[in-house]
Amino acid sequence: LICSGLSGSSHAKSHEDNLNPGWWEKFIGPGCAIDTNKFYVICSNNLGGCYGTSGPSTINPVTRKPYGTTFPIMCLEDLVKAQFVLLDHLGIEKLHGVVGASLGGMTSIMSGVLFPDRVNHVVTISSCAKSHPTSIAMRYLQRRTIMSDPNWNYGHYYDKDYPKVGMKLAREIATITYRSGPEWDLRFGRERIDSSEPPSLCPNFVIESYLDYQGEKFCTKFDPNSLLYISKAMDLFDVSEDYGSLTEGLGRITCPVLVLGVQTDILFPIWQQRQLAKALQDAGNKWVTYYELNSIFGHDTFLLDLNGVGAAIKGFLESGKVTCDNPGNT
Amino acid sequence: LICSGLSGSSHAKSHEDNLNPGWWEKFIGPGCAIDTNKFYVICSNNLGGCYGTSGPSTINPVTRKPYGTTFPIMCLEDLVKAQFVLLDHLGIEKLHGVVGASLGGMTSIMSGVLFPDRVNHVVTISSCAKSHPTSIAMRYLQRRTIMSDPNWNYGHYYDKDYPKVGMKLAREIATITYRSGPEWDLRFGRERIDSSEPPSLCPNFVIESYLDYQGEKFCTKFDPNSLLYISKAMDLFDVSEDYGSLTEGLGRITCPVLVLGVQTDILFPIWQQRQLAKALQDAGNKWVTYYELNSIFGHDTFLLDLNGVGAAIKGFLESGKVTCDNPGNT
Numbered sequence: 001l002i003c004s005g006l007s008g009s010s011h012a013k014s015h016e017d018n019l020n021p022g023w024w025e026k027f028i029g030p031g032c033a034i035d036t037n038k039f040y041v042i043c044s045n046n047l048g049g050c051y052g053t054s055g056p057s058t059i060n061p062v063t064r065k066p067y068g069t070t071f072p073i074m075c076l077e078d079l080v081k082a083q084f085v086l087l088d089h090l091g092i093e094k095l096h097g098v099v100g101a102s103l104g105g106m107t108s109i110m111s112g113v114l115f116p117d118r119v120n121h122v123v124t125i126s127s128c129a130k131s132h133p134t135s136i137a138m139r140y141l142q143r144r145t146i147m148s149d150p151n152w153n154y155g156h157y158y159d160k161d162y163p164k165v166g167m168k169l170a171r172e173i174a175t176i177t178y179r180s181g182p183e184w185d186l187r188f189g190r191e192r193i194d195s196s197e198p199p200s201l202c203p204n205f206v207i208e209s210y211l212d213y214q215g216e217k218f219c220t221k222f223d224p225n226s227l228l229y230i231s232k233a234m235d236l237f238d239v240s241e242d243y244g245s246l247t248e249g250l251g252r253i254t255c256p257v258l259v260l261g262v263q264t265d266i267l268f269p270i271w272q273q274r275q276l277a278k279a280l281q282d283a284g285n286k287w288v289t290y291y292e293l294n295s296i297f298g299h300d301t302f303l304l305d306l307n308g309v310g311a312a313i314k315g316f317l318e319s320g321k322v323t324c325d326n327p328g329n330t
Numbered sequence: 331l332i333c334s335g336l337s338g339s340s341h342a343k344s345h346e347d348n349l350n351p352g353w354w355e356k357f358i359g360p361g362c363a364i365d366t367n368k369f370y371v372i373c374s375n376n377l378g379g380c381y382g383t384s385g386p387s388t389i390n391p392v393t394r395k396p397y398g399t400t401f402p403i404m405c406l407e408d409l410v411k412a413q414f415v416l417l418d419h420l421g422i423e424k425l426h427g428v429v430g431a432s433l434g435g436m437t438s439i440m441s442g443v444l445f446p447d448r449v450n451h452v453v454t455i456s457s458c459a460k461s462h463p464t465s466i467a468m469r470y471l472q473r474r475t476i477m478s479d480p481n482w483n484y485g486h487y488y489d490k491d492y493p494k495v496g497m498k499l500a501r502e503i504a505t506i507t508y509r510s511g512p513e514w515d516l517r518f519g520r521e522r523i524d525s526s527e528p529p530s531l532c533p534n535f536v537i538e539s540y541l542d543y544q545g546e547k548f549c550t551k552f553d554p555n556s557l558l559y560i561s562k563a564m565d566l567f568d569v570s571e572d573y574g575s576l577t578e579g580l581g582r583i584t585c586p587v588l589v590l591g592v593q594t595d596i597l598f599p600i601w602q603q604r605q606l607a608k609a610l611q612d613a614g615n616k617w618v619t620y621y622e623l624n625s626i627f628g629h630d631t632f633l634l635d636l637n638g639v640g641a642a643i644k645g646f647l648e649s650g651k652v653t654c655d656n657p658g659n660t
Contacts, residue, residue: 073529133518133537134511140538141502143531145475148495155531165478172471173503181464181599188463190568199403199566201473201485201558207463208470228531236529238520269511 001083002034002043003100003107006230007222009051012043026306033310034317039096046103047082048074048229056225057158069155074229076237080110084118097121097317101302102268103230106237112253113239120321122253123313125260125302126268129239129246129276135267138177139231142170146224155225167224168215175214180264180298247283256287258316260309262301263294289316331413332364332373333430333437336560337552339381342373356636363640364647369426376433377412378404378559386555387488399485404559406567410440414448427451427647431590431632431639432598433560436567442583443569452583453643455590455632456598459569459576459606465597468507469561472500476554485555497554498545505544510594510628577613586617588646590639592631593624619646 002012002024013022013029027033028041045052048071056071087095098119100108105127112122128135146152149166157163184207191206203209243249257280261273270292277290293308295301302309332342332354343352343359357363358371375382378401386401417425428449430438435457442452458465479496481487514537521536533539573579587610591603600622607620623638625631632639 133514136535137506137537137541169475176467184463201562205466207467211467232531
């Protein structure tokens with residue numbers, strides 16, 4: 001089971017009915033990190049999203065209008081339970097592994113916590129077991145820009161003007177949290193858009209036009225209300241709250257866990273990855289594998305670093321449950 | 331000469347005509363870090379600001395209306411030269427020191443570069459000699475939110491509705507760059523505003539209401555156009571561009587320099603402070619003093635850490651020009 005990120009869809013990999021490359025195109029396939037010669041791959045859309053599974057843009061059968069902000073507030077448990085309803089429907093009792101990054105890493109952890117008997121491997125990349133106030137702050141700002149757009153209209157914009165300005169700004173803020181300073185320094189440095197033009201209040205540096213482009217490209221591809229609901233579910237995520245403590249909660253996971261972190265990640269910082277691996281070990285898990293990647297791609301590393309991320313997943317998923325008496329330091 | 335930050339005013343310290351505490355109240359006074367028993371202190375408003383020195387809200391004598399966005403684009407050199415016009419007017423030929431943090435650190439460096447014969451000590455705290463693309467990105471987002479507010483009206487809002495929504499959002503974004511994750515974790519953690527209320531799309535966590543409060547408090551205290559102009563000047567700052575290379579530019583400074591950096595600063599990260607100290611030494615400056623503070627207050631440390639910041643300034647300003655043959659590593 002592959003769990004997608006906040007804005008990802010079930011289309012992780014191209015297939016004959018949809019030849020467009022998926023968001024994890026090169027990670028999945030015969031002989032790949034997630035080897036389709038060995039594993040059957042399932043990836044569903046997230047509850048609350050806008051690509052298929054119910055969300056705020058879904059028509060409410062009672063009113064025959066989109067739910068908008070009458071859609072209920074969700075938590076990560078709801079997203080995970082929706083996935084397991086699908087598995088029940090498909091008649092799948094046990095998963096070889098649940099793999100995810102970012103939001104998908106949170107849901108993969110939560111799968112192991114909620115359904116320990118149905119999950120044999122948990123892979124979490126650049127995620128956490130408890131949202132940090134800085135991540136809440138970053139997502140709050142994105143919600144704020146959307147909800148400040150007059151066209152947002154308290155979430156009832158589906159038959160009216162689209163809150164494009166707010167949604168674009170939200171994505172520009174998000175983009176800052178997805179990459180890293182070192183990457184931008186290498187990629188853009190202080191390069192000007194047009195060095196013959198005198199500076200003005202408008203964008204002058206290539207980094208500015210990059211952010212503008214990222215906002216423009218995304219802002220009409222994803223439903224603003226879906227962003228509000230899913231980002232709120234991420235804020236609310238705290239395994240310790242539901243189970244008394246992080247150790248109690250994470251102790252419910254009985255299978256091996258791969259924790260992968262990136263040293264340049266601003267949104268899910270590396271110390272949070274270390275804490276997660278440590279908390280799993282403290283909870284008595286003897287099958288914790290922990291890696292730190294020094295990629296310059298920040299939070300987006302899971303989409304870009306096929307070598308670093310791919311080999312770790314492949315090696316982990318294709319290993320048995322080996323108990324090590326001295327698990328070493330993480 | 332004390333150089334203020336982006337939103338700071340000339341009111342660094344209370345005095346008999348204005349008893350309100352200044353933004354560096356406890357750093358300045360008899361026996362303090364900046365000892366008024368020993369030094370005469372000058373602090374002017376920044377060019378482009380809204381507290382006195384000319385800026386976009388100043389009345390253009392020709393049109394008898396505020397300049398708005400007809401105000402010319404400025405660079406850091408303009409801000410520094412305006413300060414030295416004031417010094418000329420006061421009949422001051424030579425300064426014992428130029429001290430500043432953030433934007434004020436940039437202008438203090440630039441004072442030493444432009445007027446090496448008139449400056450005896452340069453103190454730069456949490457600043458840089460060249461704006462990094464990440465800092466440009468953060469400031470770009472703030473400009474974007476202001477300029478996206480329909481009330482901004484291309485900068486001509488002085489006799490119309492004020493662009494409060496955009497300005498408030500801009501300050502909330504800025505606030506994220508001024509503090510640090512570790513501080514927020516200690517101060518707010520995951521504390522709820524009202525734990526008896528079920529979560530909603532509105533703010534639920536105290537960190538959210540903190541950002542809201544910071545935005546609300548500031549948004550009508552500073553002119554949005556001033557923020558646009560000064561933040562653009564900060565983006566354009568690059569000593570290497572004006573003088574061929576960083577070494578050439580910084581080599582113009584002939585006096586001792588104190589470089590102070592904070593390990594939790596996101597906006598002017600610690601590696602940028604190390605680069606600055608190194609570049610000064612590479613340029614042949616034998617009087618570079620470099621400190622790193624491990625304060626949890628991020629970029630705002632210069633306003634809060636009286637002990638760490640204060641002692642360094644005091645020791646540096648009250649020392650002579652001591653040449654050390656082996657300056658050691660920075």
